[in-house]
Structure formats: C-alpha cells, structure tokens
Amino acid sequence: xxxxxxxxxxxxxxxxxxxxxxxxxxxxxxxxxxxxxxxxxxxxxxxxxxxxxxxxxxxxxxxxxxxxxxxxxxxxxxxxxxxxxxxxxxxxxxxxxxxxxxxxxxxxxxxxxxxxxxxxxxxxxxxxxxxxxxxxxxxxxxxxxxxxxxxxxxxxxxx
Amino acid sequence: xxxxxxxxxxxxxxxxxxxxxxxxxxxxxxxxxxxxxxxxxxxxxxxxxxxxxxxxxxxxxxxxxxxxxxxxxxxxxxxxxxxxxxxxxxxxxxxxxxxxxxxxxxxxxxxxxxxxxxxxxxxxxxxxxxxxxxxxxxxxxxxxxxxxxxxxxxxxxxxxxxxxxxxxxxxxxxxxxxxxxxxxxxxxxxxxxxxxxxxxxxxxxxxxxxxxxxxxxxxxxxxxxxxxxxxxxxxxxxxxxxxxxxxxxxxxxxxxxxxxxxxxxxxxxxxxxxxxxxxxxxxxxxxxxxxxxxxxxxxxxxxxxxxxxxxxxxxxxxxxxxxxxxxxxxxxxxxxxxxxxxxxxxxxxxxxxxxxxxxxxxxxxxxxxxxxxxxxxxxxxxxxxxxxxxxxxxxxxxxxxxxxxxxxxxxxxxxxxxxxxxxxxxxxxxxxxxxxxxxxxxxxxxxxxxxxxxxxxxxxxxxxxxxxxxxxxxxxxxxxxxxxxxxxxxxxxxxxxxxxxxxxxxxxxxxxxxxxxxxxxxxxxxxxxxxxxxxxxxxxxxxxxxxxxxxxxxxxxxxxxxxxxxxxxxxxxxxxxxxxxxxxxxxxxxxxxxxxxxxxxxxxxxxxxxxxxxxxxxxxxx
Numbered sequence: 088x089x090x091x092x093x094x095x096x097x098x099x100x101x102x103x104x105x106x107x108x109x110x111x112x113x114x115x116x117x118x119x120x121x122x123x124x125x126x127x128x129x130x131x132x133x134x135x136x137x138x139x140x141x142x143x144x145x146x147x148x149x150x151x152x153x154x155x156x157x158x159x160x161x162x163x164x165x166x167x168x169x170x171x172x173x174x175x176x177x178x179x180x181x182x183x184x185x186x187x188x189x190x191x192x193x194x195x196x197x198x199x200x201x202x203x204x205x206x207x208x209x210x211x212x213x214x215x216x217x218x219x220x221x222x223x224x225x226x227x228x229x230x231x232x233x234x235x236x237x238x239x240x241x242x243x244x245x246x
Numbered sequence: 247x248x249x250x251x252x253x254x255x256x257x258x259x260x261x262x263x264x265x266x267x268x269x270x271x272x273x274x275x276x277x278x279x280x281x282x283x284x285x286x287x288x289x290x291x292x293x294x295x296x297x298x299x300x301x302x303x304x305x306x307x308x309x310x311x312x313x314x315x316x317x318x319x320x321x322x323x324x325x326x327x328x329x330x331x332x333x334x335x336x337x338x339x340x341x342x343x344x345x346x347x348x349x350x351x352x353x354x355x356x357x358x359x360x361x362x363x364x365x366x367x368x369x370x371x372x373x374x375x376x377x378x379x380x381x382x383x384x385x386x387x388x389x390x391x392x393x394x395x396x397x398x399x400x401x402x403x404x405x406x407x408x409x410x411x412x413x414x415x416x417x418x419x420x421x422x423x424x425x426x427x428x429x430x431x432x433x434x435x436x437x438x439x440x441x442x443x444x445x446x447x448x449x450x451x452x453x454x455x456x457x458x459x460x461x462x463x464x465x466x467x468x469x470x471x472x473x474x475x476x477x478x479x480x481x482x483x484x485x486x487x488x489x490x491x492x493x494x495x496x497x498x499x500x501x502x503x504x505x506x507x508x509x510x511x512x513x514x515x516x517x518x519x520x521x522x523x524x525x526x527x528x529x530x531x532x533x534x535x536x537x538x539x540x541x542x543x544x545x546x547x548x549x550x551x552x553x554x555x556x557x558x559x560x561x562x563x564x565x566x567x568x569x570x571x572x573x574x575x576x577x578x579x580x581x582x583x584x585x586x587x588x589x590x591x592x593x594x595x596x597x598x599x600x601x602x603x604x605x606x607x608x609x610x611x612x613x614x615x616x617x618x619x620x621x622x623x624x625x626x627x628x629x630x631x632x633x634x635x636x637x638x639x640x641x642x643x644x645x646x647x648x649x650x651x652x653x654x655x656x657x658x659x660x661x662x663x664x665x666x667x668x669x670x671x672x673x674x675x676x677x678x679x680x681x682x683x684x685x686x687x688x689x690x691x692x693x694x695x696x697x698x699x700x701x702x703x704x705x706x707x708x709x710x711x712x713x714x715x716x717x718x719x720x721x722x723x724x725x726x727x728x729x730x731x732x733x734x735x736x737x738x739x740x741x742x743x744x745x746x747x748x749x750x751x752x753x754x755x756x757x758x759x760x761x762x763x764x765x766x767x768x769x770x771x772x773x774x775x776x777x778x779x780x781x782x783x784x785x786x787x788x789x790x791x792x793x794x795x796x797x798x799x800x801x802x803x804x805x806x807x808x809x810x811x812x813x814x815x816x817x818x819x820x821x822x823x824x825x826x827x828x829x830x831x832x833x834x835x836x837x838x839x840x841x842x843x844x845x846x847x848x849x850x851x852x853x854x855x856x857x858x859x860x861x862x863x864x865x866x867x868x
Binding site: 089105106107108109110113124125126127128129130131132133134146148149150151152153154155156157158159163170172174175176177178180182184186187188189190191192193194195196197198199200201203205206211214216217218219222223224225226228230231232233236237238239240241242243244245246 | 273274276277278280290291293294295296299300311312317318319326327331335336339340343344346347350351353354355356357358379381382386389390393394401425453454455456457458459460461464465466496535536584587588591592595596598599600601602603604605607637638639640641642678681682685689692791794835839859860861862863864865866868
C-alpha cells in the first residue's frame with residue numbers, strides 16, 4: 088500500500104501533505120488524520136516518512152509483489168546531519184545503516200547571489216558561468232573550447 | 247465554480263518545474279540578473295520534487311578534469327557510442343565542460359561526496375560516476391534556488407505556456423492551478439525556462455495495481471516537459487529514443503554501482519554468461535562500427551546499453567531466464583555489502599523494502615534482473631526533448647539561433663529532460679543545463695528581446711475555462727448515474743491513463759510485445775491516440791487532486807503522440823533493446839544517421855517531420 092499512517096500516532100499536523108511529491112498524502116475529513124489517497128501513485132520515496140514528527144507513517148511493500156512481514160524504518164536527523172535505517176526481513180533478520188546527509192550547517196555555505204559582486208561585461212560576453220573559471224578545476228585552468236582541445240564539428244558518419 | 251485568478255506580472259525569468267534543471271536555472275539566474283524578477287512554479291514542494299526527490303547515491307556525470315581524469319570530448323564520445331551515434335554533440339560538449347564547476351559547488355554547499363582515502367580524489371564508481379551520500383541532495387539544491395528566487399510557488403500544476411500576441415512564436419509566460427486551493431495562476435514573463443519532467447507511465451508498466459507506483463522514473467514525472475513544449479509549437483527531437491532499463495526485478499533498484507563498483511555480473515538461469523553469444527547475430531543488425539566486443543575489450547569503449555538489453559531480452563525469450571545478478575561473491579565483503587544496501591536506501595528504497603519482504607539477502611542469494619517498460623526522457627541514458635540552440639562558440643549554423651538552450655520558440659528555454667539530444671547529463675548535467683539556460687535567458691532580456699509582450703484577457707480566460715473543464719464536466723454528469731465510475735459521458739484520469747498505457751504498449755513497442763512495433767501498428771496507434779484526444783475533452787475530475795491527474799494525463803498523451811510520430815518516421819532499428827521496427831530491423835546509417843525533428847502545428851494539430859544533420863566532434867588526425 089506503499090505508505091500508510093498509524094491512527095494512534097498521527098496528530099493531523101500535515102507535514103506529509105506538505106512534502107509529498109505525488110500529492111497523495113491528504114487529511115481525512117472524518118478522522119482529521121493523514122492517509123495515502125492513491126497508493127498506485129506512491130513511489131515509496133519516504134519523503135513523508137522522513138518528514139513526520141510523530142513517526143506515524145510507515146511503508147508496507149507493494150501488494151502485487153511484496154509479501155507481508157517486513158519493515159524499513161528511517162530516522163533522519165537534520166541537526167546531527169545523519170540518516171539511520173533499520174531493515175527488518177520477513178524472517179526476522181535485521182540490518183542497520185547510518186549515513187551522513189550533509190557536511191555543513193544547513194544552507195550556510197550557499198551564496199546569496201543577489202549580493203555577490205556582479206559579472207563584468209567581459210564575463211557576460213564569455214562562455215563562463217558563475218564561479219568559473221575558478222571552480223572548473225579549482226586552479227587557474229580555463230574553460231575548454233573546440234580550439235583549446237583541437238576539435239572541429241563535422242557533418243557525417245563518425246563512430 | 248468560482249476559482250480566484252491570481253496574476254503574477256512583470257516576471258523576467260519564470261522557471262517551470264524545479265527539479266535539478268530548474269533549481270540550477272533559478273540559482274544561476276540571480277547572478278546574471280541581479281535586479282531581475284525570478285519566479286519558480288513547482289508542481290510539488292521544491293524541497294522534495296523532481297526525479298531526485300528521494301535522493302541519489304551517485305553523481306553520474308563528473309569529468310574530473312582537475313585530476314586529469316577526463317576531458318569534455320571524452321564524455322561526448324562515450325554518450326555518442328552509447329546512443330548509437332545520434333546525439334547533439336555541441337550541447338553535450340558544452341554541458342561537460344561546465345559540469346565540474348557545478349559539482350564542486352555542491353560539495354561546498356554540504357553535499358557529502360565520498361573520497362578515496364589515499365588520493366583525496368572523489369571516489370569513482372565508474373569512469374563518469376562519483377559516489378555521494380545524497381539523501382539530502384534535493385533539499386540542498388532547493389536551498390540554493392530559494393536563495394536566488396524572488397518567489398517560489400509550490401503546488402502549482404502548470405498546464406500551458408502563454409504565447410505573445412504581438413509577435414508570433416514568442417513565449418509570454420505560463421498558466422496553471424494550485425493543487426491545494428484550486429486557484430488559477432497566471433505568470434506573465436519575458437522568458438520561460440521549461441525544466442519540467444520527462445515521462446514515466448506512458449507505457450503499460452510490468453507491475454499491476456498498487457505496484458504501478460514503483461516505476462523506474464518517478465510517477466510524478468508526467469511528461470510535462472514535452473506536453474508544454476509541443477503544445478507551444480516548439481520543435482522536438484529524438485522523441486522515438488525511449489529507454490528501457492535493465493534493473494533488479496520488481497523494485498527497479500539501480501544496477502550501476504553493482505556493476506561498476508561492486509563488480510557483480512549477470513548470468514542466465516542455468517548459471518552461464520549469456521551476453522557474448524548474442525553479439526555475432528546482433529553485429530549483423532547494427533554493424534561492426536557500433537558493436538565490436540574485441541575492440542571494446544581492448545579500448546574500454548563501452549558496449550551500448552541498448553545492445554546489452556537486447557542480449558538480456560533475447561536470452562529470456564529463448565527460455566533461459568531468469569537473469570541473475572551475481573552478488574554472492576562481492577557481498578561477503580562487509581564494506582561492499584554496506585555500499586550495496588545504502589545504494590538502494592539512498593535512491594530506491596522500494597528495492598530494499600522488496601528484498602526485506604521476500605527474504606532476499608544478496609549475500610546468500612543472487613537476485614533477479616529484468617528489463618523495464620519504456621520511458622521517455624532526456625537526461626539519463628537517452629536524449630528525447632526539444633530542439634535547442636547550442637552555444638555560439640561550439641555549434642554549427644544548423645544548431646545555433648542566438649541563445650544557448652533556447653527552443654525554437656523565442657524566449658522559451660529548456661533544461662534537464664526538456665532538452666533533446668543530451669543524454670548522460672543526469673543530475674549534475676541537468677543542473678548545469680539550467681545554469682546555461684539562465685545565463686542565456688538574462689542575455690535575451692538584456693538584448694531587449696522580451697519587450698512589448700501582449701497577452702490578452704481572452705487568452706487568459708480561454709485557458710482558465712479549458713483548465714477547469716474536467717471539474718465542470720464531472721459536475722454536470724455525475725448525477726446521471728447512481729454511483730461509481732462508469733459513466734457514458736466521461737472517463738476519469740485513471741481510466742484514461744490505463745487506455746494510454748495499453749495502446750502505447752501494444753502499438754508502440756511496450757513490454758508485452760517485447761518492444762516490437764512496425765509501420766502498420768504505429769499507424770493504428772496514432773489513430774487510437776487521435777480518438778483518445780477527443781475523449782480527453784470528456785475527461786472528468788471529481789476534485790482538484792483529480793484535476794491534477796487529468797492534466798498530467800493530457801501531457802502524457804501529447805508526449806505519447808509525439809513519440810509515436812517519431813517512431814513511425816525513423817525507418818530503422820537504431821536501438822535494439824530499446825525498441826524494434828519489425829519492418830526495418832537494421833541500423834541504416836546511409837539514410838538515418840540523422841536527428842529526427844518534429845513540429846506539431848498548435849492550430850491544426852498536424853506534425854511536420856524532418857531530418858537534421860548529425861555533427862560530430864572530430865579531433866586532429868581523426
């Protein structure tokens with residue numbers, strides 16, 4: 088059923104509704120809690136699972152090929168910058184994995200380009216993009232061109 | 247039904263769809279247009295939208311020029327052979343020469359890129375791929391786009407582009423509706439960068455019922471890149487070049503890291519290597535120029551992905567399935583086992599769910615592989631999309647009309663899946679294409695090309711009526727029946743999607759016919775698509791969510807029609823393993839070493855097809 092929501096844990100906050108890329112997490116009008124309105128358009132992407140502050144959302148594999156009795160749980164911690172996974176097999180086997188999700192405090196090192204020194208006319212007339220040529224090779228190397236690389240564009244059959 | 251009209255006027259750059267292409271466009275646009283008004287319209291929530299919503303475990307396009315690993319032209323040659331010769335080499339060279347600066351910025355922003363502990367260089371999965379911990383890849387690039395944009399409109403399903411009424415063939419913005427409030431949104435803009443998604447779900451999937459959500463490409467990739475562009479009259483290219491993926495069965499978990507990094511390999515149901523035995527026969531179909539296993543072995547020139555698919559399909563059809571990925575050796579190494587699992591958890595969690603539910607531990611058992619249903623897109627190992635101008639210093643005359651990544655509609659630019667002829671861009675290349683389009687769009691505005699745009703109330707009101715028609719249609723006819731979905735006056739979006747998938751599958755080379763089609767079948771397919779277009783006028787939507795599905799279906803239908811037209815036009819089998827023209831079973835370089843270009847006349851709905859020359863990058867002495 089891909090994602091589903093535990094009745095006793097969901098408080099109807101709507102974080103999952105807000106984040107779902109497929110627009111399938113909606114609030115049920117009677118219970119005022121979230122549920123998956125269209126399982127056949129669920130990618131099991133876990134965006135809602137990760138976003139739920141109550142850990143109320145879980146996944147039960149697609150019914151047409153996944154037997155019951157498994158679980159893949161996740162804990163994404165933005166403060167610590169980590170994501171932890173616990174996989175439980177149908178036969179009870181468990182596997183745990185932990186990965187980083189960022190190496191920097193959130194958003195700190197992303198430049199505000201409205202405040203960056205603007206491009207010169209020479210740069211505008213060139214083929215360079217923002218941060219180039221420096222970021223191309225992290226040295227003084229310039230942008231590759233057909234000329235610099237000894238290339239021409241030729242019509243015909245080449246392999 | 248009263249839906250509020252909300253007009254956003256005076257926009258310089260409107261980004262439609264904020265996946266990797268769109269976030270790159272919005273970010274970069276601010277640098278070249280510091281005083282310009284930059285607005286994003288996104289169907290979902292920019293923090294988790296597009297094909298990378300779930301994360302990625304690898305960046306598949308990185309040259310590594312700083313470490314002397316590859317030059318841009320090396321990547322062009324790789325994409326050329328993988329796509330059987332037919333790519334836009336100007337656009338590819340341009341993307342490849344910039345892509346490393348994109349990746350270096352990602353690292354600075356906090357994206358965890360794995361490194362070789364000895365050399366300090368990015369850890370390579372393969373020649374072009376580097377490994378990342380990319381669970382938050384999308385939120386990180388979204389942050390960059392949000393910092394640059396004046397406003398991000400989340401949950402706007404863009405249905406149409408607006409066209410200028412003072413100058414023919416010039417874009418004027420876009421319209422759509424908010425999938426939460428139902429409000430009608432009008433964006434008047436001097437330029438539009440179309441970075442919407444490619445097409446999943448236009449061919450019948452192997453899965454049924456619930457599992458049809460487990461598509462390889464995201465189910466929300468609704469062909470809007472193509473629906474919007476084709477309806478605006480933009481020329482399209484290589485739309486026949488759909489892709490079929492060899493993946494872990496059912497879950498469609500990726501195999502790249504398994505082949506390249508974990509050194510796993512495939513074998514048939516009786517434990518034999520099978521690929522090479524199909525190659526002599528296949529070589530007769532495609533020619534030694536495209537398939538030369540000996541030369542590939544000596545030079546590391548890859549064997550085109552479609553040809554390897556062909557071997558797998560043929561082996562299964564010969565009754566020696568299933569095809570297995572041999573993982574049991576590699577997975578005895580705990581580090582490699584961890585990489586194998588994290589690879590899925592980072593980008594295809596559904597595969598981990600499947601293995602957990604079926605007790606498949608690749609340490610103890612070799613999992614099954616299969617080939618997927620076809621997909622139409624322009625950033626993975628295939629290059630469907632709009633016919634776009636290249637950069638001035640690279641492109642020959644036929645490929646250049648003033649502004650990099652501009653489609654054949656003035657002021658309308660493309661990035662990611664929307665740009666045709668640029669396979670193997672993947673996430674980093676799509677972001678880079680967005681950056682290139684943004685710089686060119688700013689230039690276009692600074693040159694005064696976006697002045698004097700006129701959009702009449704009639705155009706705006708006409709679109710509004712069209713957009714909400716499925717809701718109105720439902721309201722009028724729903725009470726004619728007692729209950730349920732069977733109504734003689736309408737079909738709902740799900741019923742329409744089923745019809746589209748079935749006919750594309752059977753007539754345009756889907757999975758149930760082993761990817762086979764021919765002229766007769768394609769013509770029947772086109773006839774059925776035309777009738778379906780009439781029925782789409784009778785589409786009914788019960789609520790705003792269904793209205794979203796209705797417009798996704800219309801975009802998918804338009805893309806499917808264009809795919810079928812292109813498939814009919816190209817009278818050869820260029821990519822065995824992706825699809826077969828049964829009436830022309832060979833590669834025909836004499837007549838078809840060309841790029842196919844189509845244009846649908848927005849007034850008459852008629853397609854014009856043409857062949858465009860294929861230019862190649864040639865080195866000294868070649």
